[in-house]
Amino acid sequence: MRFVDEYRRARPVKRLEREIRRAADRLGRKVRFMEICGGHTTAIHRFGIPSLLPDQIELLSGPGCPVCVTPTTYIDRALSLACDASCTLTTFGDLYRVPGSDGALEDASARGADVRVVYSPRDALKFALSDPQKVVTFLAVGFETTAPAVAATVLEASAQGIENFRIMSGHKTMPRALRALVEAPQVALDGFILPGHVSTIIGPEPYGFLPQEFGMACCVSGFEPTDILRSILALTLQVVKREFCVQNEYRRAVRKEGNAVAREQMSRVFEPCDSQWRGLGLIPNSGLDVKSEWRAYSVDPPDPTLPSEKHEDCRCEQLLRGLARPTDCPLFGTVCTPDSAVGPCMVSSEGSCAAFYKYGAGGIES
Amino acid sequence: MSGEIIKLAHGSGGRLSRRLIEGKLLRFFDSPLLAPLADSALLDIDGCQLAFTTDSYVVDPLFFPGGDIGKLAVFGTVNDLAVVGAVPAFISCSLIIEEGFPTEELDRILASMSQASKAADVEVVTGDTKVVPKGKADGLFINTAGVGAMAEWAxxxxxxxxxxxxxxxxxxxxxxxxxxxxxxxxxxxxxxxxxxxxxxxxxxxxxxxxxxxxxxxxxxxxxxxxxxxxxxxxxxxxxxxxxxxxxxxxxxxxxxxxxxxxxxxxxxxxxxxxxxxxxxxxxxxxxxxxxxxxxxxxxxxxxxxxxxxxxxxxxxxxxxxxxxxxxxxxxxxxxx
The missing domain is CATH 3.90.650.10 (PurM-like C-terminal domain)
Structure with a gap:
């Protein structure tokens, strides 16, 4: 398969492995790099990347999965909407099993609520068009990757005069969250594997503060094994040379200027707002709210200052800050499994606990 | 929240399905022939070695590239017999049809079942039909059961x-x-x-x-x-x-x-x-x-x-x- 196979061949993987080992020998200490995109977390485990890395390099998983960071208050609000018989809820599949404080959308659906999994917000719009008696609400969750498509759908609903379509924005933006992450008092990180998809929209530039203000090595990465290894090599070399910048190793998808058209659609419909992150708390200006002129197409999300409920033993918060690994959590693999997830990092298939559980990164021998 | 309920994931064939079968079915049906949870039960009736199986088909959409629910219902049951080393011989055909279902589609599905049973060398020898009110089933559900004699090569x-x-x-x-x-x-x-x-x-x-x-x-x-x-x-x-x-x-x-x-x-x-x-x-x-x-x-x-x-x-x-x-x-x- 083109654009896939050439990035999964054994020979380049082995060559990069050797180069990383050579570079790591010059580090003189252990370094910790964080991948912040759930897609990277999954790929890293699926391809067994950690076992290719020398002892000096440790990979940690950050807050990169939009489902992981959606607060319980958002799910609760969605569930309360689902109780209304005239409401059709539409959602991406990942959100379907995310627990609120009293069950998930999956449970509401089993109890008779009209909850439909869609692959695109435009499918939700089609439902609205075909069933005018129902108010079709799309649960708009995601980073800069999904927000433009949602914005375009709102614009289309308006252009077509479809009045029974709504979105509930739980959108979040990435750079602000990264700032909150590195400004926290307790963070032990040397660099970031930056998200590929988000960067196709915003470009590499908005991450500039990470190397400039915080001395973090940074590299935008693709999702194939050679992409990820090349990025790890780039980060290692930045640390070795103490020359920090935002490198782009995903040039086949990420342009310097990002995607201006998508950003323009996004800014027509959305404006920055404070946002509650599961595991990270309230982060100023890190969310996207629907602008007042499009309010007719919006259901108000819950008050962002309301905290997200959590299990007292759950370590997702430390995990999202890179202070713990899934296996450090007392609930991991016992109380908290993909079938009965407690924390957000287990719920999403791209969450770091789910990936650890699924791919045995805690050691397949264990 | 009130008692536990069945979710779609219980039907996925993964861990939750297994938990449903082991936690519920095995609890109520105490049979050493069921306990192995094989594709078919292996029976001995007066020295005659038989395999017996059943399966329900609820695929959506009913027609898909390369097949339809009818073909699936025949081959699925035939396969459950084949993999335990039996020669599939007879199958049943039970239809649960939603009110309003087009007879033209039903004809196509039954014709496909007939063709599939010929291809698999089995005979449909018993069956049942039920019609449920609109909205109580998704078009058509099919259940088939099958029996076959254990082969020498098993x-x-x-x-x-x-x-x-x-x-x-x-x-x-x-x-x-x-x-x-x-x-x-x-x-x-x-x-x-x-x-x-x-x-x-x-x-x-x-x-x-x-x-x-x-x-x-x-x-x-x-x-x-x-x-x-x-x-x-x-x-x-x-x-x-x-x-x-x-x-x-x-x-x-x-x-x-x-x-x-x-x-x-x-x-x-x-x-x-x-x-x-x-x-x-x-x-x-x-x-x-x-x-x-x-x-x-x-x-x-x-x-x-x-x-x-x-x-x-x-x-x-x-x-x-x-x-x-x-x-x-x-x-x-x-x-x-």
Missing amino acids: RTLCSTPAPGDAVVVSGSVGDHEAAVLAKREGLNLQSSIQSDCAPLTKVARAVLQNAERVSFMRDVTRGGLATILNEAVADWSLGVVLKEADVPVRAEVRSICELLGLDPLYMASEGRLVAVVDAPSAESVRKAVRKTAIGRRCSVVGTVTERYAGKVAAETPFATRRLLQMLSGEQLPRIC
């Missing part, structure tokens, strides 16, 4: 694997699920993928007749190869290492999986089986299966090992290994 089946045994897959995996997914509303995928829906009688026979010892054989359905192999190793003190690169997956199936964030190893087939055979027989099994009409891509894909007891590991093309768990819940497309 004698190579045993339940004791040994380290070094080979894992053999009879063809490319995931075709059925990919074909159904591509047809589902909302995806708008243009693809040429056909379901692999087919009878496995000849393939199963080829495996059993060409191996000294077959310690596991199942058709690869819900939950895919990874889940079925997990079921195999669950009761073993041995594990399995699967060589990912050796598992045959069609290019179109891989594309759909990459696009939707799915793993082909968890995708359902409807005309493939996986068998664990003694290592010296692996090559002759592979050759024999390749001679059957649907076994042309039969491959040896893994080995039984003393490491990873009770687990399935996958080896990537660059020799790293990861754990393959049972499917948890439905495979859902990712969002970013």
